[in-house]
Amino acid sequence: MLKDRILKVSMSEAERKGFRFTMGELAKQLGMSTKTLYGYYPSKEELLNEMIDLAIDEMKMKENEILHDSTLNLLEKLQKCLVLIPADFQFAQLQYLEELQRYYPKQWETVDQFIHEQWTGIFLLLDEGIAANKIRPINKEIFIEVYIGGLYRLMEHASKNRNMISLQDTMHEMVDILMFGILKGDVHEEN
Incomplete structure (x- = not known):
């Protein structure tokens, strides 16, 4: 179907340029x-x-697959959900998200709303982790705000520096820091 081809080439162009x-x-x-x-x-x-609608639908579908994947443990599910990016439309560079925000505010509003509202699966995983004593009790709202604030700050930084940071690499690094912190595992034992 020609409309599908137009979308595929459009996504390729967005990823490239x-x-x-x-x-x-x-x-x-x-x-x-x-x-x-x-x-x-x-x-x-x-x-x-x-x-954007296709990318959001893909992320929702992938999150659902991750949440129901019995081969993954709780922390793997949480990590995979937090770094979810649509495969065919990775908003490949952080500055492209900032570009969307700047030049296409109505379309950015859709992405922004999704980023702020799509947390049900993450909340369920956090609750499960806290109940199983695998995650320390945290304020989930603050966790989400730190995540969103970090993402938006990284977008700003990428836009100014134009250093072509891969969104996927950045998300993995940010989520790693959010989930595991900056301290080595044996630091607590030294005190």
Whole structure:
């Protein structure tokens, strides 16, 4: 189906160049006229809406798979859920998220709302970990705010430095610090 092909090439363009690709460039990549492309997506914003909706749906589906994966232990599930990024649309670089925020505020609002509201699975894992005495009792709201604040701060930093930090690498590092801290395991025994 042509609409699926348009979405796939659009996601590839976003991964390669960020969200500032033009519809003309996209039409050229697809080997079609801009008029034909606009027949499927009357505006770039509508195309971005569908790209973002697909990415969010994929993340929800993957989170559900992780939560029900009996081969993973609790901490593995928590870590995998916290670093979830859609496979086909990894918002490959942090500055691309900031670009979306700056140039496409309505589309960013959808991503931002998802980032702030999609925590049910994480809360369940944290509660399970606390009940099993694998995670110390924490204020979950603060944990989430630290996570979101860290992500947004890293976006800002990436935008200013343009150092092409991989979002996936950054998320793994941030989640590792959030889950395991900065102290070595034997530090507590030294005191």
